[in-house]
Amino acid sequence: MTHVVLGAGQTGRPLAAALAAAGLGVRVVSRTRPAGLPAGAEHRGADLTDVDATIAACAGASVVYHTAGAPVPQWDRAFPAVMASVLAGAAAASARLVYLDNLYAFGPPEGAITEASPPNPVEAKGRLRLHLAELVLGAAGRGDLPGATVAHAADFFGPGVRNSVPGALVLRAVEAGKVPRWPVALDEAHSLAYTPDVAAALAAIGASAGWSGARRRIIAAQAPTGREFLAAAGGRPGAVLSLAALRVAGIFSRGARDLAGLAWQYDRPYVADGTLLRQETGLVPTPLAVALA
Known part of the structure; x- marks a missing residue:
């Protein structure tokens, strides 16, 4: 077989x-x-x-x-x-x-x-x-x-995952010594x-x-809040990417525009x-x- x-x-x-x-x-x-x-x-x-x-x-x-x-x-x-x-x-x-x-x-x-x-x-x-x-x-x-x-x-998220939200905004930022970010709301549960x-x-x-x-x-899947994932990944406070900021960035970036269109995955529990x-x-x-x- x-x-x-x-x-x-x-x-x-x-x-x-x-x-x-x-x-x-x-x-x-x-x-x-x-x-x-x-x-x-x-x-x-x-x-x-x-x-x-x-x-x-x-x-x-x-x-x-x-x-x-x-x-x-x-x-x-x-x-x-x-x-x-x-x-x-x-x-x-x-x-x-x-x-x-x-x-x-x-x-x-x-x-x-x-x-x-x-x-x-x-x-x-x-x-x-x-x-x-x-x-x-x-x-x-x-x-x-x-x-x-x-x-x-x-x-x-996981080995070799670079372009998901957890990979791109959090883990790659931590790897580069930058402040990790999370979309829209830090305190809503979000399955990963x-x-x-x-x-x-x-x-x-x-x-x-x-x-x-x-x-x-x-x-x-695990369902940490954005704040919990940022802390677990980087051991440091992170920053929130507000919906307004994503919409402005979306004028220049398709990735930001797409993420703004998925804000409903981050502004409430998504489990x-x-x-x-x-x-x-x-x-x-x-x-x-x-x-x-």
């Missing part, structure tokens, strides 16, 4: 390692061979926007994991093309599909985000994410796939997903033989409740201090 990991980025690499450590056959698919593949893992070079190449790369798979990403400015063009290839590849192999998604499609939450939370996207990125997830769940619902799980994870935990959760989902059909799962998956797998989030160390 072969577990095929599509994408060799910040979650694809640790996922391949977790699968290999469990004694499973692993094939990693990316444009170029990544450094540090686990012993015994196969690499297959492919452009995931190429349907035929993706079908060939997924041949013989029992489970396909879609972890491939793209720079935010390319989402509209890249993600639909990649998803079409992924669905074709998994269907041709009669493989279950595990798709790693974020939380954008849920929109501004009222309480903790769970599998029962209704989608409510309020901006373009969330609407795109909802569309992609519905394609996955629809394929399984129609029987095109034997099973599909859309696994939702909170903002990433440590990428080795995300990889472990995806591996546990894929390795479990007891599921089929279409479903969502929330990956458990991913992974209780269901934790009960199914026994996995718990790595303590924040341990993860940061």
